[in-house]
Amino acid sequence: MMKRTILALTFAGLMAAAPAMAQDHGTPQPPRQKWSFSGPFGKFDEAQLQRGFKVYKEVCASCHSMEMVAFRNLAEAGGPGFSEAQVAALAAEYKIKDLDDKGEAIERPGRSADYFPSPFANPKAAAAANGGTMPPDMSTLGKARTYERGFPWFLIDIVTQYQEQAPDYITALMTGYEDAPKDFALPPGGNYNKYFPGHAIAMPKPLSDGQVTYDDGSPQTVEQYAKDISAFLVWAAEPHMLARKRVGFQVMIFLLVLAGLMYFTKKKVWSAVH
Amino acid sequence: MSGHSTYQPQNPVLQWLEKRLPIGGLIHSSFVAYPTPRNLNYWWTFGGILSFMLGVQIITGIVLAMHYTPHVDLAFKSVEGIMRDVNYGWLLRYLHSNGASMFFIAVYIHIFRGMYYGSYKEPREVLWILGVIIYLLMMATGFLGYTLPWGQMSFWGATVITNFFSAFPGIGEPLVTWLWGGYAVGNPTLNRFYSLHYLLPFVIAGVVVLHVWALHVVGQNNPAGIEPKSDKDSVPFTPYATVKDGFMMVCFCLFFAWFAFYIPNYLGHADNYIPANPAVTPAHIVPEWYYLPFYAILRAIPDKLLGVLALFGSIIILAFLPWLDTSKVRSARYRPLYRQFFWVFVVVCVLLGWLGAKPAEGIYTLIAQVLTAYYFAHFIIILPLLGIFEKTKPLPNSISESVLSAKA
Numbered sequence: 001m002m003k004r005t006i007l008a009l010t011f012a013g014l015m016a017a018a019p020a021m022a023q024d025h026g027t028p029q030p031p032r033q034k035w036s037f038s039g040p041f042g043k044f045d046e047a048q049l050q051r052g053f054k055v056y057k058e059v060c061a062s063c064h065s066m067e068m069v070a071f072r073n074l075a076e077a078g079g080p081g082f083s084e085a086q087v088a089a090l091a092a093e094y095k096i097k098d099l100d101d102k103g104e105a106i107e108r109p110g111r112s113a114d115y116f117p118s119p120f121a122n123p124k125a126a127a128a129a130n131g132g133t134m135p136p137d138m139s140t141l142g143k144a145r146t147y148e149r150g151f152p153w154f155l156i157d158i159v160t161q162y163q164e165q166a167p168d169y170i171t172a173l174m175t176g177y178e179d180a181p182k183d184f185a186l187p188p189g190g191n192y193n194k195y196f197p198g199h200a201i202a203m204p205k206p207l208s209d210g211q212v213t214y215d216d217g218s219p220q221t222v223e224q225y226a227k228d229i230s231a232f233l234v235w236a237a238e239p240h241m242l243a244r245k246r247v248g249f250q251v252m253i254f255l256l257v258l259a260g261l262m263y264f265t266k267k268k269v270w271s272a273v274h
Numbered sequence: 275m276s277g278h279s280t281y282q283p284q285n286p287v288l289q290w291l292e293k294r295l296p297i298g299g300l301i302h303s304s305f306v307a308y309p310t311p312r313n314l315n316y317w318w319t320f321g322g323i324l325s326f327m328l329g330v331q332i333i334t335g336i337v338l339a340m341h342y343t344p345h346v347d348l349a350f351k352s353v354e355g356i357m358r359d360v361n362y363g364w365l366l367r368y369l370h371s372n373g374a375s376m377f378f379i380a381v382y383i384h385i386f387r388g389m390y391y392g393s394y395k396e397p398r399e400v401l402w403i404l405g406v407i408i409y410l411l412m413m414a415t416g417f418l419g420y421t422l423p424w425g426q427m428s429f430w431g432a433t434v435i436t437n438f439f440s441a442f443p444g445i446g447e448p449l450v451t452w453l454w455g456g457y458a459v460g461n462p463t464l465n466r467f468y469s470l471h472y473l474l475p476f477v478i479a480g481v482v483v484l485h486v487w488a489l490h491v492v493g494q495n496n497p498a499g500i501e502p503k504s505d506k507d508s509v510p511f512t513p514y515a516t517v518k519d520g521f522m523m524v525c526f527c528l529f530f531a532w533f534a535f536y537i538p539n540y541l542g543h544a545d546n547y548i549p550a551n552p553a554v555t556p557a558h559i560v561p562e563w564y565y566l567p568f569y570a571i572l573r574a575i576p577d578k579l580l581g582v583l584a585l586f587g588s589i590i591i592l593a594f595l596p597w598l599d600t601s602k603v604r605s606a607r608y609r610p611l612y613r614q615f616f617w618v619f620v621v622v623c624v625l626l627g628w629l630g631a632k633p634a635e636g637i638y639t640l641i642a643q644v645l646t647a648y649y650f651a652h653f654i655i656i657l658p659l660l661g662i663f664e665k666t667k668p669l670p671n672s673i674s675e676s677v678l679s680a681k682a
């Protein structure tokens with residue numbers, strides 16, 4: 001009895017505190033999007049990843065590096081599904097800094113095994129070109145952002161397996177540029193974004209309608225671009241997600257069967273004592 | 275480990291070995307013939323689960339160490355290399371990072387089990403203290419490990435925690451410089467943390483051996499909290515405890531796998547996927563969830579030195595539990611008042627954990643102060659007095675009697 005009363009009281013106390021947690025200095029929660037890769041059986045949508053890659057290549061890559069992703073990754077299973085030949089051709093479009101046999105610095109065409117070259121020579125140069133703030137590397141961006149879920153959502157998320165905070169946030173960020181409210185003192189070089197913590201972001205609005213041409217008839221709108229680039233960034237940050245979920249399912253089935261067998265063995269063994 | 279074994283191997287090679295090194299007898303008497311109380315419930319399976327988790331951490335850790343580079347410029351990249359390019363590297367890393375959390379979930383259940391059933395009381399004081407030492411070593415190991423991927427939270431967590439030591443008057447500053455191996459958390463810090471993170475799990479394994487040894491000298495406590503009196507009160511470890519432990523271990527693995535395969539980053543911080551940057555302080559520096567109650571205690575106290583002392587005190591006080599609890603009755607089953615205070619204490623710990631994740635300001639600080647005071651009062655005031663004033667229920671005459679009456 002006592003146990004339950006205490007638990008109920010705790011619960012009530014936490015509920016009362018929840019609103020205090022949610023009101024986060026005027027930053028709205030990013031709207032929940034539908035992602036093909038969410039949940040235990042979720043899979044990346046190849047066409048979406050290919051579109052997202054196009055947005056990355058034509059827009060984001062001029063400022064953001066993606067150092068830990070190699071061209072070859074684009075052809076690996078569970079990714080955007082480009083062919084080896086497509087990847088080789090794509091890599092060849094890039095110029096890679098290297099040394100020749102005499103030790104002279106040269107630029108050669110990229111190969112599948114190369115990593116995406118960075119738009120700036122070093123972090124200082126990247127910051128200098130962007131008003132003092134370095135655009136973050138994109139390799140892990142798809143899981144390096146989150147927002148506070150608050151009680152009781154953070155517990156419910158364990159059961160629903162919600163873990164798409166980063167793509168939800170990035171999608172919201174892409175579409176969250178607005179004129180700054182009159183009483184908001186925007187620092188020089190800052191841009192107002194309602195989803196960015198503190199609202200003054202150094203990145204100018206990167207996307208506008210019709211900016212990237214899609215060949216598959218998908219809408220060429222900021223919303224669509226935002227979702228596609230977010231999905232692409234999730235893949236870039238977690239290229240083995242599909243393998244993880246597949247192996248996870250096999251492990252779960254195995255463990256469930258084993259647990260059943262163990263349970264009945266235990267019952268049998270203990271039947272003499274009980 | 276418990277008396278002389280009657281174990282006689284059949285195989286001639288084993289007989290030859292047994293005469294020279296009676297290891298078979300040791301294993302047989304410890305894990306086969308060893309008598310366990312017949313009324314143990316599932317809360318007693320967590321010791322086995324803890325041993326299993328230590329094994330998981332050591333095995334995954336050793337393989338991770340084959341691919342990891344402890345250098346400030348390379349650590350983050352090498353962990354990403356494990357995630358991307360090492361065969362099943364993502365699995366190793368997610369098992370190891372979530373395994374640490376599972377290890378702590380299991381140890382908290384194990385500790386609260388001990389508190390509920392009075393397992394720390396005479397003659398199990400040394401067993402209990404060895405457990406507190408293991409827990410301290412686990413906290414150190416987890417903290418050191420969390421530094422290794424060298425993300426933002428790794429770096430700033432290490433900075434904040436090591437800075438506590440600067441609170442000690444006089445020796446504080448030089449002590450912190452010595453810990454860091456420099457004037458800030460940097461490459462020497464990462465190197466020594468890696469070295470120690472590799473070492474401590476083996477120290478834990480050593481203390482676990484002592485813990486099990488002590489256990490096998492005094493025997494297990496049980497839900498009735500009375501000692502076994504006759505053969506009817508106990509059953510041999512194998513097959514009884516082995517299958518029960520095994521079943522629960524598989525259930526625990528299901529829980530573990532849910533996190534490792536489906537929500538592997540749920541228990542971590544998104545910020546740790548941003549490479550460490552000494553020039554940018556994250557908005558909230560939060561330790562791993564398993565330290566949160568202690569973090570709340572630390573920040574509840576306005577004075578830095580007193581806060582640090584309270585933090586250490588809140589853990590050290592556990593070692594004195596056998597003497598702070600003055601009741602002669604072990605199990606909370608027969609202690610109606612203690613049972614209620616036990617649950618209040620559990621809730622206080624959970625709430626402290628929740629506060630540890632909140633900013634230390636306004637109402638949060640006030641609640642944390644009240645709960646911190648209660649945390650210590652539980653040990654220093656409530657437990658000593660309860661033992662004197664509480665009217666306990668009559669104890670059963672024997673374990674088998676308590677099992678039979680529970681069924682009737």
Ligand code: HEM
Pocket residue numbers: 328331332333334335336337338339342353367370371374377412415416417419420421422423471472474475476478542
């Ligand atoms: C008591 C057992 C252990 C605990 C509680 C523990 C805990 C941790 C934690 C919390 C991390 C950070 C995880 C992350 O966010 O990436 C970590 C990383 C690491 N640990 Fe351990 N560990 C244990 C045993 C070991 C052992 C025995 C080894 C090596 C022999 C090891 C090697 C490593 C390595 C190389 C990393 C960095 C790679 C990574 O971040 O995933 N650990 N450990």
